Amino acid sequence: MSLVYLELGGNIGDTARYIAEATRRLAAEVGPIRRRSSLYQTEPWGYKNQRDFLNQILVIETDRTPGEVFERLQHIERHLGRVRQAHRNAARTIDIDILFYDDAVIHENDLIIPHPRLHLRSFVLTPLCEIAPELVHPLFEKTIRTLVDECEDTSTVTKVNV
Numbered sequence: 001m002s003l004v005y006l007e008l009g010g011n012i013g014d015t016a017r018y019i020a021e022a023t024r025r026l027a028a029e030v031g032p033i034r035r036r037s038s039l040y041q042t043e044p045w046g047y048k049n050q051r052d053f054l055n056q057i058l059v060i061e062t063d064r065t066p067g068e069v070f071e072r073l074q075h076i077e078r079h080l081g082r083v084r085q086a087h088r089n090a091a092r093t094i095d096i097d098i099l100f101y102d103d104a105v106i107h108e109n110d111l112i113i114p115h116p117r118l119h120l121r122s123f124v125l126t127p128l129c130e131i132a133p134e135l136v137h138p139l140f141e142k143t144i145r146t147l148v149d150e151c152e153d154t155s156t157v158t159k160v161n162v
Contacts (some may be wrong), residue, residue, distance in 0.1 A: 005100040009055040018094045031062035037127035043155040057127040103138040122153040
């Protein structure tokens with residue numbers, strides 16, 4: 001069994017409901033959820049002219065390969081109304097990214113693990129640090145806590161109660 005760290009987020013419609021439904025489907029289709037961060041309201045990253053996002057990190061135990069997990073994530077996104085836009089950081093109902101899959105380093109056409117921009121994003125690092133501060137990034141060989149301390153992203157990331 002492997003541990004996969006996922007980031008869920010969105011900013012169109014009832015985002016909390018989309019995240020809850022994605023979580024339910026992930027548990028059914030990928031594996032049991034072992035940890036989850038709080039839900040965070042975050043400023044948009046990269047493309048500022050849009051609503052704030054809700055984001056959450058999940059840790060799932062799975063027997064699926066990274067490719068199989070990726071296929072399941074894309075299927076769940078489509079099911080929940082995700083439409084891919086030309087702009088990478090555009091608004092969306094739901095986005096599910098693989099951050100880590102154990103300590104694997106994968107670089108394929110559609111799948112890069114660890115996520116190549118996670119260390120640049122407060123909306124990923126803050127909730128990840130809540131549940132896995134001592135997790136070590138396999139390429140940078142730094143803990144998530146250290147990556148938070150070094151992150152230059154000053155976007156607002158606020159824990160919310162839903």
